[in-house]
Amino acid sequence: MSPLAAIARNALRAAGHLACEVTWPTRCCVCERAGCALCASCEGSLPYLDRWTACPTCGAAFGAVQCTECCPQRLAALGREALPFAGCASAVRFDARTGRIVRVYKDLGEQRLALDMARLMARAVPPEWRADAIAFVPASREALTRRGFDHAELLACALSSLMKLPVCAALDRPRAHDQRKLGRAARVSNLASALRAHPSACQGRSLLLADDVMTTGSTLCAAADTLLEAGAGTVRALTFARV
Numbered sequence: 001m002s003p004l005a006a007i008a009r010n011a012l013r014a015a016g017h018l019a020c021e022v023t024w025p026t027r028c029c030v031c032e033r034a035g036c037a038l039c040a041s042c043e044g045s046l047p048y049l050d051r052w053t054a055c056p057t058c059g060a061a062f063g064a065v066q067c068t069e070c071c072p073q074r075l076a077a078l079g080r081e082a083l084p085f086a087g088c089a090s091a092v093r094f095d096a097r098t099g100r101i102v103r104v105y106k107d108l109g110e111q112r113l114a115l116d117m118a119r120l121m122a123r124a125v126p127p128e129w130r131a132d133a134i135a136f137v138p139a140s141r142e143a144l145t146r147r148g149f150d151h152a153e154l155l156a157c158a159l160s161s162l163m164k165l166p167v168c169a170a171l172d173r174p175r176a177h178d179q180r181k182l183g184r185a186a187r188v189s190n191l192a193s194a195l196r197a198h199p200s201a202c203q204g205r206s207l208l209l210a211d212d213v214m215t216t217g218s219t220l221c222a223a224a225d226t227l228l229e230a231g232a233g234t235v236r237a238l239t240f241a242r243v
Contacts, residue, residue, distance in 0.1 A: 059087075094242060111149060125163075170232075208237075
C-alpha cells in the first residue's frame with residue numbers, strides 16, 4: 001500500500017470512529033456518564049482488595065490471619081488438600097459494580113475495558129512476585145463464537161503491555177461448558193480433563209495465570225494443575241475480581 005493510500009485509509013477510519021462517537025457516545029459501563037468506558041469517579045470508588053488483609057494463598061478479602069476460603073473444609077469440597085498455585089491476588093471484590101464491568105466487557109463486547117481491568121490487576125500484584133510470562137485460560141470455542149473475542153487472552157495481552165512480560169499461550173482451548181451457570185461441584189467436574197498444556201511453553205517457567213473472575217477457584221486450580229504437570233516451575237494467579 002502506498003503512503004498516500006495508507007493516509008487516506010487512516011483518515012477514513014478516524015472519520016468513522018468520530019461519526020460513531022457522535023451518534024453513539026462512549027459511556028461509563030457503571031454510571032453511564034459519557035466520555036469513557038470506565039470513568040475516573042467510578043474507578044476510584046470500586047471495592048478494592050487490600051493485600052495486607054487478603055489471604056496470601058487464595059486472595060480472599062479477609063484471610064490474612066485465618067482464611068475461611070482455602071481452609072481444609074473448603075478445599076475438600078474441591079477434592080483438594082492444598083491449592084496448586086503459589087499465590088493468588090485480585091484487584092477488586094465482586095459486587096454489582098465490578099460485576100457490571102465484567103458483563104459489559106465479556107457479554108456486551110466492550111473490549112476497551114480490557115486495558116482498564118488489566119491496569120487495576122497489575123496494581124494488585126505483590127511486589128515480591130516474580131514471573132517469566134503471563135498465561136491465561138483460553139475461552140471455549142462456544143464462548144469464542146458467541147463473543148467474537150477471547151476475553152482472557154485480551155486481558156493477558158493488556159497485562160503483557162503493562163508489565164513488560166511475554167504472553168505464554170500454554171493452554172489449548174478447553175472443551176467445557178460455561179462455568180458461570182454451574183455450582184461448585186459441577187465446576188470441578190466440568191473442567192476435569194478439559195485442559196491440555198504445551199510442555200515446551202511451560203518448562204521451568206514461573207507463570208502468572210490471568211483471568212477475569214475467581215469464583216470457586218476451580219478454573220484456576222485446574223489450569224494451574226495442568227501447567228505444573230506440563231513442567232511449569234511455579235504458577236501464581238491474578239484476577240480482576242474475587243467473589
